[in-house]
Amino acid sequence: xxPGIYHLLLISTALFFIGVYGFFTRRNLITMLMxxxxxxxxxxxxxxxxxxxxxxxxxxxxxxxxxxxxxAAAEAAVAIAIIINLYxxxxxxxxxxxxxxxx
Amino acid sequence: xxxVIILVLIPFLPLASFLILGxxxxxxxxxxxxxxxxxxxxxxxxLSIYTSFGYFFEYGKANGIYQKLVPLKLxxxxxxxxxxxxxxxxxxxxxxMMIMVVTFISxxxxxxxxxxxxxxxxxxxxxxxxxxxxxxxLGLVLSSNIFQIYxxxxxxxxxxxxxxxxxxxxxxxxxxxxxxxxxxxxxDLGFLIGILVLSFYSGTLDFNTxxxxxxxxxxxxxxxxxxxxxxxISALNWGLALVFMGGAGKSAxxxxxxxxxxxxxxxxxxxxxxxxxxxxxxGVYLVARLFPVLALSAPEVLELITLVGVITAxxxxxxxxxxxxxxxxxxxxxxxQIGFMMxxxxxxxxGGSNGIGFTASMFHLFTHALFKALLFLGAGSVIHxxxxxxxxxxxxxxxxxxxxxxTFLIACLAIxxxxxxSGFFSKEGILLAAYEHNPAVFWLALATSGLTAYYMFRLYxxxxxxxxxxxxxxxxxxxxxxxxxxxxxxxxxxVAGFIPFGRFVSSDGxxxxxxxxxxxxxxxxxxxxxxxxxxxxxxxxxxxxxxxISSFMSRVYKLVYxxxxxxxIYLFITRKVLFSMxxxxxxxxxxxxxxxxxxxxxxxxxxxxxxxxxxQSGKVQHYGLYFLFGVIGLGVxxxxxxKF
Numbered sequence: 127x128x129p130g131i132y133h134l135l136l137i138s139t140a141l142f143f144i145g146v147y148g149f150f151t152r153r154n155l156i157t158m159l160m161x162x163x164x165x166x167x168x169x170x171x172x173x174x175x176x177x178x179x180x181x182x183x184x185x186x187x188x189x190x191x192x193x194x195x196x197x198a199a200a201e202a203a204v205a206i207a208i209i210i211n212l213y214x215x216x217x218x219x220x221x222x223x224x225x226x227x228x229x
Numbered sequence: 230x231x232x233v234i235i236l237v238l239i240p241f242l243p244l245a246s247f248l249i250l251g252x253x254x255x256x257x258x259x260x261x262x263x264x265x266x267x268x269x270x271x272x273x274x275x276l277s278i279y280t281s282f283g284y285f286f287e288y289g290k291a292n293g294i295y296q297k298l299v300p301l302k303l304x305x306x307x308x309x310x311x312x313x314x315x316x317x318x319x320x321x322x323x324x325x326m327m328i329m330v331v332t333f334i335s336x337x338x339x340x341x342x343x344x345x346x347x348x349x350x351x352x353x354x355x356x357x358x359x360x361x362x363x364x365x366x367l368g369l370v371l372s373s374n375i376f377q378i379y380x381x382x383x384x385x386x387x388x389x390x391x392x393x394x395x396x397x398x399x400x401x402x403x404x405x406x407x408x409x410x411x412x413x414x415x416x417d418l419g420f421l422i423g424i425l426v427l428s429f430y431s432g433t434l435d436f437n438t439x440x441x442x443x444x445x446x447x448x449x450x451x452x453x454x455x456x457x458x459x460x461x462i463s464a465l466n467w468g469l470a471l472v473f474m475g476g477a478g479k480s481a482x483x484x485x486x487x488x489x490x491x492x493x494x495x496x497x498x499x500x501x502x503x504x505x506x507x508x509x510x511x512g513v514y515l516v517a518r519l520f521p522v523l524a525l526s527a528p529e530v531l532e533l534i535t536l537v538g539v540i541t542a543x544x545x546x547x548x549x550x551x552x553x554x555x556x557x558x559x560x561x562x563x564x565x566q567i568g569f570m571m572x573x574x575x576x577x578x579x580g581g582s583n584g585i586g587f588t589a590s591m592f593h594l595f596t597h598a599l600f601k602a603l604l605f606l607g608a609g610s611v612i613h614x615x616x617x618x619x620x621x622x623x624x625x626x627x628x629x630x631x632x633x634x635x636t637f638l639i640a641c642l643a644i645x646x647x648x649x650x651s652g653f654f655s656k657e658g659i660l661l662a663a664y665e666h667n668p669a670v671f672w673l674a675l676a677t678s679g680l681t682a683y684y685m686f687r688l689y690x691x692x693x694x695x696x697x698x699x700x701x702x703x704x705x706x707x708x709x710x711x712x713x714x715x716x717x718x719x720x721x722x723x724v725a726g727f728i729p730f731g732r733f734v735s736s737d738g739x740x741x742x743x744x745x746x747x748x749x750x751x752x753x754x755x756x757x758x759x760x761x762x763x764x765x766x767x768x769x770x771x772x773x774x775x776x777x778i779s780s781f782m783s784r785v786y787k788l789v790y791x792x793x794x795x796x797x798i799y800l801f802i803t804r805k806v807l808f809s810m811x812x813x814x815x816x817x818x819x820x821x822x823x824x825x826x827x828x829x830x831x832x833x834x835x836x837x838x839x840x841x842x843x844x845q846s847g848k849v850q851h852y853g854l855y856f857l858f859g860v861i862g863l864g865v866x867x868x869x870x871x872k873f
Binding site: 146149150158221222224225226227228 | 849850
C-alpha cells in the first residue's frame with residue numbers, strides 16, 4: 127500500500143501529542159526542550175506533506191521547514207544557555223525549582 | 230482709526246512688567262523694581278492719553294455721535310455660529326475715560342509707593358501685583374465681550390485678594406483677603422449665571438450685538454427674553470439682575486458690602502488704587518456698559534439698582550460717622566459715593582437730555598476717583614507719620630504735615646460738594662437727575678450728601694486739629710515721591726469739575742450739556758456747609774460734645790457703630806444655618822456614601838484579586854496547559870460555534 131497524506135498527517139499528529147505530553151509531564155528542562163523539538167518537527171512533517179500532496183510544483187512548504195529548523199536551532203541555543211545559567215545558580219535543572227516568576 | 234498696536238500695548242505693558250518683576254524681581258531688579266514698574270506704567274499712561282485724544286477729537290465721532298468702535302477682535306472660543314468668546318478691544322466714551330482714570334491713578338499710586346513701601350521685604354512682589362492689577366483693570370474696561378469682561382473681572386478679584394493679603398503674616402489681613410475673595414466670588418456666581426441667561430436669550434456674547442438685539446423693539450430675541458418668565462419675573466430681568474448682583478459684589482453695595490471695610494488691611498496705596506478709585510467702580514462700569522438694555526428694555530431692574538444704590542449711600546454714610554479707624558471711614562465713604570453713582574444710573578433715562586443721570590454718574594466716577602485716591606493717599610501719609618490707623622493717635626497734625634493738610638482739605642471740600650471743587654459739579658448732576666425722576670430718592674440723597682460733608686470734616690478736623698500735637702517732629706512728610714501724587718491729584722480734584730463732561734460721555738453718545746441751576750444748588754450746598762459747620766463745632770477743639778451726643782443716643786449709636794450688625798447676620802447665616810443645615814449633612818454624605826462607594830470598589834477589586842492570583846503559579850507547565858486549553862477552546866469556538 128502506497129503511503130498517502132493521511133498516513134503522514136497521522137504520524138505528525140501522533141508526534142505532536144507525544145511532544146505535548148512530554149512537555150507537560152517531564153520535570154527535566156532538557157527533556158521538555160526535546161518535547162518542544164518534537165512538536166516543531168510534527169509541524170515540519172505537516173508542511174512537507176501538504177507541499178508534496180497538494181502543491182507538488184511549489185517549494186513554499188519546504189522553505190518553511192528549513193526556516194523552522196533554523197529557528198529551532200536558535201531557540202535550542204538560547205534555551206540551553208538559560209538552562210546552564212539556571213543550573214549554575216541552583217544546581218538543578220528541575221523545572222519545579224524555577225518558579226519564582228509568580229504573582 | 231485707532232492704532233491697534235498702541236491699544237494693545239496699553240494693557241500689555243503692565244502685564245509685561247508683572248511677568249518680569251514677578252520672575253526676576255528678586256534677582257535682576259532687586260533695587261529697581263519700583264522704578265521699572267512705574268516706568269512701564271508711565272508709558273502706558275502716555276499711550277492712553279494719546280488714545281483718548283484721538284478718540285475724542287479725531288476719529289471717535291460720526292455725525293456728531295460717539296461711536297462704539299471695536300478696532301480689535303480675535304475669536305477665541307467658538308461655541309456655535311455667532312456665539313463665541315472673543316478677545317477684543319472696545320472704544321467708546323466710557324472705556325476711554327476709564328483707561329485714563331485707571332492709568333492715571335495707578336501711576337500716582339506707583340509713584341507714591343516708591344517711598345511708602347520702601348524697605349518692605351517684598352517690595353518687588355508688591356510692584357508686580359500692582360502691575361497685574363493694572364493689567365486686569367485695563368483689560369476689564371476695554372473688553373468687547375461679556376465673557377471677556379468676566380475673565381478680567383475675576384483677575385481683578387485675584388489681584389485684589391493678593392494685595393489685601395500682602396502682609397500675609399498679619400492674621401487680620403489674611404482673614405480680610407479671604408473674606409473679600411469669598412464675598413465677591415459669591416456675587417460673581419450671580420454674574421456668571423446672568424451672563425449665561427443673557428447669552429442664551431440673545432444668542433451672543435458680544436456687547437454691541439447683545440445691546441442691539443435686546444434693545445430693538447421688534448427683535449425675536451427680545452420678545453422671547455421678555456415673555457419667558459421664571460417665578461413671575463421675565464428672563465431678561467433675571468439675567469440683568471444677576472449681572473447686577475456681580476456688580477454689586479465688586480462695588481460693595483448693600484448687602485454685599487461687608488468685604489470692603491475689612492479690605493483696608495492692605496497697604497494704603499493699594500486701598501487708594503483698588504478699593505477707592507478703580508476696582509470698586511467696576512460694578513458701576515458694568516451697569517453703564519449694559520445701560521441701553523437696562524434703560525430701554527428692563528426699567529424694573531433699574532428700579533432695583535436705584536433702590537440698592539440709595540440704601541447703600543445712606544447706610545454707609547451713617548456708619549462712616551461713627552468709625553474711628555480713618556481708613557474705615559474712607560472705605561464707608563467710598564461705599565456711599567458708589568451708591569450715588571449707582572442710583573444716578575438707576576434714575577437716568579436713555580438718550581438726549583434724559584440721560585443726565587448717566588453722564589452725572591460717569592462724571593462722579595471720574596471726580597470721585599481723583600478725590601478719593603487723594604484722600605487715601607493723604608491718609609497714607611498720615612499713617613506713615615503716626616504709624617497708626619486710629620483717630621485717637623492723631624490730632625493737631627496740620628503743622629507737621631502741611632502739604633498733606635492742604636491737599637486733604639481740598640479733597641474733603643470736593644467730596645462734600647462745596648463749589649467750585651469737582652465733587653460739587655458731579656453731585657449736582659446726580660441730585661438733579663434724582664430730583665427730576667424720583668423725589669424720594671432725591672431727599673434721601675440730599676440727606677446723605679449732608680452726612681458726607683459731616684463725616685468727612687469730622688475726619689479732617691480729628692486728624693489735623695482737635696488737640697495740640699503730642700507728636701514730635703521725628704521725620705518729614707515723606708519726600709517728593711509721596712508729595713507729587715498728592716499735589717497732582719489735588720489739582721485734579723480742584724479743577725476737574727470744569728470739564729464739560731456731557732460733551733464727552735453721554736448715554737447714547739450724543740452731545741449733552743449738564744444742566745446747572747444756581748437755585749437748585751442752594752439746598753445741597755447749604756446742607757453741606759451745615760455738615761462742615763457741625764463737624765467743626767464738635768471736633769475742631771477737644772471738647773467732649775461729641776461724646777455727650779453719642780452717649781445721649783447710645784442705643785442708636787451702638788447700632789450704627791456695629792455697622793447695623795450686618796456682619797453678625799452674615800456670621801449667623803453662615804455658621805448657624807449654612808454650616809449645620811447644609812455643610813454637616815453634605816460632609817456626612819461625602820464621608821460615608823461617596824467615600825464608601827469608592828472604598829467598596831477598592832475592596833472588591835482586592836478580594837477578587839486575592840482569589841485569582843493563585844492562577845499565576847510561576848510553573849511553566851501550568852502556563853503551557855492554560856495555553857493549550859485556550860487554543861483548543863478557541864479552535865472549538867471557531868470551528869463548531871462560529872463555523873468560521
